[in-house]
Amino acid sequence: MDDLINKLREVLGDDGVLSSGEISSRACSYWDSSPLRARVLLRPRSTAEVSAVLAICHGQGAHVITHGGLTGCVNGVEVSSDQVILSLERMNAVEDIDPIGRTATVQAGAILQTVQEEVAGHGLAFPLDLGARGSCTIGGNVSTNAGGINVIRHGMMRDLVLGVEAVLADGTVISAMNQMLKNNAGYDLKQLFIGSEGTLGVVTRVVLRLRRASTSLDTALVALPDFAAVCHLLSQAQSELGDNLCAYEVMWGDYYRAVTAPGWHRPPLDRIHPFYVILESRGVDVERDSERFLALLQRELESGSVVDAVLPKSEAERTSLWNVREDFEAITIHQPTFLYDVSLPIRHMQEYIERVQTAVSQSWPEGCCQVLGHIADGNLHLFITPNAAGSQLHVDVDSCVYSPLSDYGGSVSAEHGIGREKKGWLEHSRSAAEVQLMKTLKRALDPANMLNPGVVFDL
Amino acid sequence: MDDLINKLREVLGDDGVLSSGEISSRACSYWDSSPLRARVLLRPRSTAEVSAVLAICHGQGAHVITHGGLTGCVNGVEVSSDQVILSLERMNAVEDIDPIGRTATVQAGAILQTVQEEVAGHGLAFPLDLGARGSCTIGGNVSTNAGGINVIRHGMMRDLVLGVEAVLADGTVISAMNQMLKNNAGYDLKQLFIGSEGTLGVVTRVVLRLRRASTSLDTALVALPDFAAVCHLLSQAQSELGDNLCAYEVMWGDYYRAVTAPGWHRPPLDRIHPFYVILESRGVDVERDSERFLALLQRELESGSVVDAVLPKSEAERTSLWNVREDFEAITIHQPTFLYDVSLPIRHMQEYIERVQTAVSQSWPEGCCQVLGHIADGNLHLFITPNAAGSQLHVDVDSCVYSPLSDYGGSVSAEHGIGREKKGWLEHSRSAAEVQLMKTLKRALDPANMLNPGVVFDL
Ligand SMILES: Cc1cc2nc3c(=O)[nH]c(=O)nc-3n(C[C@H](O)[C@H](O)[C@H](O)COP(=O)(O)OP(=O)(O)OC[C@H]3O[C@@H](n4cnc5c(N)ncnc54)[C@H](O)[C@@H]3O)c2cc1C
Ligand SMILES: Cc1cc2nc3c(=O)[nH]c(=O)nc-3n(C[C@H](O)[C@H](O)[C@H](O)COP(=O)(O)OP(=O)(O)OC[C@H]3O[C@@H](n4cnc5c(N)ncnc54)[C@H](O)[C@@H]3O)c2cc1C
DSSP states (O other), rough: OOHHHHHHHHHGGGGGEEEHHHHSSBBOOSSSBBBOOEEEEEEEESSHHHHHHHHHHHOOOOOOOEEESSSOOSOOOOOOSEEEEEEEETTOEEEETTTTTEEEETTOOBBBBHHHHHHTTTTTTOOOOOOTTTTBHHHHHHHHTTBTTTTHHOHHHHHHHHEEEEEEESSSSEEOOOOOOOOSSOOOOOOHSSTTTTSOOOOEEEEOOOEEEEEEEEEEEESSSSSSHHHHHHHHHHHHHHGGEEEEEEEEHHHHHHHHHTSOOOOSSOOOOOEEEEEEEEEEEEHHHHHHHHHHEEEEHHTTSSSSEEOOOSSHHHEEEEEHHHHHHHTSSSSEEEEEEEEEEEEHHHHHHHHHHHHHHHHHHTEEEEEEEGGGTEEEEEEOOOOOTTTHHHHHHHHHHHHHGGGOOOOSSSSOOOOTTTTTGGGHSHHHHHHHHHHHHHHHHHHOOOOSSSSOOOO | OOHHHHHHHHHHHHGGEHHHHHHTTSOOSSSSBBBOOEEEEOOOHHHHHHHHHOOOOOOTTEEEEEESSOOOSTTTTTTOOEEEEOOOTTTOOEEEEEETEEEEEETTTTHHHHHHHHHTTTTTEOOOOOOTTTOHHHHHHHTTHHHHHHTHOOOOOOHHEEEEEOTTTTTOOOEEEOOSOOOOOOOOTTHHHSSSSHHHHHHEEEEEOOEEOOOEEEEEEEEESSSSHHHHHHHHHHHHHGEEEEEEEEEEEEHHHHHHHTTOOOOSSSSTTTEEEEEEEEOOOHHHHHHHHHHHHHHHHHTTSSEEEOOOOOOHHHHHHHHHHHOOHHHSSSSEEEEEEEEEOGGGGHHHHHHHHHHHHOOOOOOOOEEEEEEEGGGEEEEEEEEEETHHHHHHHHHHHGGGGGGGBBSOOOOOTTTTTTGGGHHOOOOOOHHHHHHHHHHHHHHOOOSTTTSSSSS
């Protein structure tokens, strides 16, 4: 047993320190079911323990990889066998809910869905929402600045966080657990830890901003004839529903057909249409909100910009509509399938997708390209299944997706981050001076390059 | 003529470099009308010129103080006679408005009100709004993370900025002019320049996030019997008007009486009430929005939680209601008057104000304490006029206001920032480790301590 591990056991106790043998029954991540390997996995119970173990690792020059719910899409949690895993799995408490100040104070390992449910019990809502809600953690959501299906109304994780506590590489605790909407007393340090993918500190606790629960909820799945109709409906919904519009999730026809193929989801609407959209509205005026929602759909159906629509009659029916959007196993079961998450101005989307589809079908005649998008946020997800093999495959597919982006001022990552997977493409979206400044920050906060080394960029 | 000034003239031309003699007819700031003094004042026209002059100043070890509209409340723009002023006054263009992407690209010296008016011409709105709108600049708003009267709905400047271009102390241009709602490709560098009061870089250009213009507008000034009624009305307005509620500005009775004293504003309501509130709602459903607004007021008048109300019948009448809230010259004409900007949870506000008022009247029997607040944001502004003299006066008044704050987890600055004026109180709201990390950032980005030295903290 090495000296490092002895010291760590002194702080965390035996069940706080799992050996490589003990973790080999765990999977690497949501996306990779091969057995987890690492030098050791640490399970601290408190910020003080996180601070103590980081100070020890710092003293010994060990590299530490932080693990949340392991649902991240860019390989940020990959570990090599000489590295230490710091898992937040035992720091999952919802510590406090303040219904008057509308805040929740949670440990970073708390599961998103647990938080959503606990605050709902107080008549409040935490509006971040995404398909991985049952596994992803608040710390992971902070570190990746997660987006999801309600960004159109409530913004990204950055907009929903009031305070953050984080531990720096050397064990220093930065407790910026602000509870107020406004605090301009000095630099807003929490911003450093939001979206920096665990490279600048380990997030241990978070103050979340809650909303009043809405009283009205209206959902529809609609089918549309073309992309112009998709944009037209979005624009109408925004001007007529205003801020009530909380989700506008677009599925390209091929995506819809793949996930509703026989043996997968039952198709709620015919499988023949070019586009499908789930739109959802929440507000505080039950009667009038539904009226406005229905009037909008009615009019758009009559004018032909919407060609078919289904409204769920129960919460169960609503869930099955959302499952079509959120559960894409019918696609990812075909391996390799590469997932992309780009952003670009909405007016270029249709042209961009056509260029990618053409490039894919030229390079891989058997390949598929399935697209869905939070289009109001300028965000598209592409699943590309080349149905081919080759050592250069991933790089070649990346190139089909990312190369055209610069013509539209797009970004190689809207919400998933850079991780290890996209770092070769970082300079495609950011200037050399920007990347240099990122490295300046990393060196200032983690000079030993100890936390998540190789994530976002190599030093 | 010194060597530095010769070099600067080579870059900016003669009219870009004003000597100390040429600037002495200017006032120091909105708050201080004494003649401006400095080594030299620079008026660059472009980011490239800003970069060139900073590189020159860097090479010569000159300290540079950045000037926007000079309306900041914490003495961030104070200059000593050996320092260089960099003024953004000639970089005031609105470069581009994109009605589809809903963005405006502006130079940092653009005046807030100009931007509001130009985007309104495209049926859009830029929702930051504050009393200094006619003089303050977008760069100043970014650097101070300005708040104002619409934060309850639209957030602070940080929430309204998509991209920032800034020049570092050595002249390096960081162009993070992102136009998209979502971009997680690497660290979000713009956050460094928002709210850091010009200590980390000079902001040169900004991409602003615009909103659709609303179609309904309802405003009222109401009088209330006590603070409980103020909180009750806020809560009712939030649940019944939802996100339409865009302003809820509270004036304590003494404030209202001071600004409506004979010779100042005509009082729109009797001057006898304990509290006054301006509430405003904006939405997209003209007919129904006004109905809901009036129904709320009607019901609260009947129940007695609102005791009197006035609704403006024209835009001119609306402006005079707002003038009561925004023009406080009747108070600041008595010098010295000290302005404070604290935040604390709303449930402690009443008690906090009583403690401050008691402390003030005990120390200065002739003193006045006038209060107004963006209370939904947890933000109070206090004007304290001791009607007394003494060298320790400012420090003693500060102490009355800031000392009780720590009992409520409050902040010494909600929106104005720290500047030079509050730096002695920074550690009252932030831990030593936090302040240390702020200094680490400052040293990483501006090792020579060249930009706004002595603002926020001393190195
Ligand atoms: C089905 C599915 C749907 C998804 N939909 C969306 C979506 O709509 N929008 C979206 O944005 N994302 C989406 N994701 C991606 C993912 O869920 C998010 O990135 C999520 O925020 C990751 O949280 P996690 O706890 O699983 O983090 P992990 O995967 O464990 O970690 C992600 C990164 O953050 C770091 N990290 C984790 N916890 C901490 C911590 N406490 N301190 C410091 N660093 C930490 C890790 O080292 C890693 O680099 C989806 C994923 C899946 C599987
Ligand atoms: C009547 C009145 C009402 C006000 N109401 C509010 C309110 O409701 N909410 C609120 O938040 N504030 C309010 N303020 C304060 C003030 O208007 C804001 O702080 C505003 O954002 C300052 O903008 P400015 O251009 O005047 O900045 P300045 O006063 O010129 O500068 C402020 C600070 O920012 C720095 N700075 C300025 N421009 C740049 C730049 N381009 N790059 C880097 N640093 C820069 C300066 O060095 C200084 O430290 C009010 C002020 C007045 C006079």
